[in-house]
Amino acid sequence: MKFFIDTANLNEIREAQALGVLDGVTTNPSLMAKEGITGKDNIMRHYKAICDIVDGDVSAEVISIDFEGMVREGEELVEIDEKIVVKIPMIKEGIKALKYFSSKGIRTNCTLIFSAGQALVAAKAGATYVSPFVGRLDDISTDGIGLIEQILTIYRNYGFDTQVLAASVRHPMHIIQCAEVGSDVMTGPLSAIEALLKHPLTDIGLEKFLSDYKKGNS
């Protein structure tokens, strides 16, 4: 399973990249705003800065909600760097844009997926990735991981190349569950990735190994 980090924070991206297990970055307009990145030029520069750090795909989201606007923005975004994947919202105009970009060989990530039907249409339109929002579904007592499993079954049934990118991942159990059901990618915060490394028995064991070494070597 590929690990993407869901942030626009350059320090977090550097830290995740340095860990050596990062496969890409996803951003969205809220994450950019959280970092105080505003205005088209600054936003474009920030995407370039992210691309310069990460060794993998970088999802950059369009703001337009009409076909022409999405095409215009997407074509500008992919000029920034070859790592850019154009993130398109799951709306009717977005489906047309997915189809357009796929016919031009431009990679896309269809975002705001909350149902299997939406994922099916996005795959038919040629999306490179679909982003079902696991955490936001769990927030409303709906089975987010169950949706990942359902989409994977549908894609397998028909041999779609579209990759399932489990988004809105909030904690380490989400990551483990995504891996169990075979999600192609997960995107989440650095804290969730780092939490995977932790176990109290590891800490206790290491402390004992080091104190025993000290005793024998002092």
Ligand code: E4P
């Ligand atoms: C998807 O790519 C989104 O950026 C993201 O995963 C949304 O997560 P949230 O529900 O934690 O905002």
